[in-house]
Amino acid sequence: MSRRPHSDAGFAQPQDGYSVRINATQRPPASAFADRYRTMMQAVWSHPDNDQRPAVLNTLSSWCPPERRILDIGAGAGYYLSALRPRQVIAVEPDPVFSAALHGFASVGRFPLTTFESVGALKDSFDEDWDTDLVLMIHALYYLEESELLWLLPQIGERDLVLVYPDPAGAITMAFEDAIGVEHSRRRLAIKARFLGEPLEVRRVASHFRLQGDIVPDDLAFLIAHLLLRAQGTDWVLEQARAFVAARLGVWRREGFVELPQPQIMELYGRARPG
Numbered sequence: 070m071s072r073r074p075h076s077d078a079g080f081a082q083p084q085d086g087y088s089v090r091i092n093a094t095q096r097p098p099a100s101a102f103a104d105r106y107r108t109m110m111q112a113v114w115s116h117p118d119n120d121q122r123p124a125v126l127n128t129l130s131s132w133c134p135p136e137r138r139i140l141d142i143g144a145g146a147g148y149y150l151s152a153l154r155p156r157q158v159i160a161v162e163p164d165p166v167f168s169a170a171l172h173g174f175a176s177v178g179r180f181p182l183t184t185f186e187s188v189g190a191l192k193d194s195f196d197e198d199w200d201t202d203l204v205l206m207i208h209a210l211y212y213l214e215e216s217e218l219l220w221l222l223p224q225i226g227e228r229d230l231v232l233v234y235p236d237p238a239g240a241i242t243m244a245f246e247d248a249i250g251v252e253h254s255r256r257r258l259a260i261k262a263r264f265l266g267e268p269l270e271v272r273r274v275a276s277h278f279r280l281q282g283d284i285v286p287d288d289l290a291f292l293i294a295h296l297l298l299r300a301q302g303t304d305w306v307l308e309q310a311r312a313f314v315a316a317r318l319g320v321w322r323r324e325g326f327v328e329l330p331q332p333q334i335m336e337l338y339g340r341a342r343p344g
């Protein structure tokens with residue numbers, strides 16, 4: 070089986086020890102959905118042919134100089150934080166394994182970290198002196214409830230914001246929603262457009278979900294449908310996803326891995342011009 074390593078040349082990279090920290094976290098009891106979701110995300114993120122994260126990191130590094138006071142919504146395990154060298158971080162992350170990894174990283178990176186398990190918990194502690202100057206929402210927009218977005222987006226105010234989301238014109242998750250007539254992600258994009266207006270800068274990056282070649286089709290179905298399964302949990306959605314995968318799997322096959330198109334859009338909002 071041949072492996073085609075992605076090119077990291079020129080990209081800022083997460084600090085050494087990132088992979089150790091995420092693996093070292095303890096695994097708490099969790100729902101089958103949460104376990105499967107985490108496993109799938111880690112499979113995508115750690116795949117040697119992953120091209121999503123280097124593409125985002127490249128732009129993020131040019132948009133965000135070090136020493137920022139960051140609010141990271143849906144921070145995951147802190148992959149991007151580990152490259153940004155923040156002065157301090159407030160993170161919203163419901164997954165306890167990812168949150169534990171964030172705390173491990175903060176102790177290694179020696180910056181203060183406060184975590185909240187939900188936007189609602191952040192809201193409860195909100196005050197006008199929210200001590201952040203940069204908000205990150207990297208593949209988080211479409212995980213938030215509409216009520217969470219309706220509160221959060223107006224609070225961003227004059228802070229800089231980096232928003233990353235799947236390109237509706239080509240992303241497989243959006244194609245699936247369109248195919249079954251569900252507007253989960255499009256509704257959230259409409260809300261963000263209503264509150265945020267025009268970004269300072271937009272970049273579209275071609276990228277993919279890449280997974281090992283022998284991946285179980287049912288796992289692919291879970292991956293493309295997980296947002297809807299989480300929100301609605303219906304057998305119907307999973308059945309639709311299985312059929313969607315069965316019809317396309319041959320097209321997605323590459324030598325040694327499976328590749329699903331997942332282009333991303335990156336938007337920068339705020340006062341700071343990219344330097």
Ligand SMILES: C[S@@+](CC[C@H](N)C(=O)[O-])C[C@H]1O[C@@H](n2cnc3c(N)ncnc32)[C@H](O)[C@@H]1O
Nearest residue numbers: 142143144145148161162163164207208212213
């Ligand atoms: C696709 S991952 C992105 C993680 C990280 N931003 C990255 O790009 O590496 C989405 C993250 O959002 C988190 N999440 C899910 N529901 C959320 C919610 N309602 N509020 C905040 N984060 C949420 C998930 O646990 C997960 O870590």
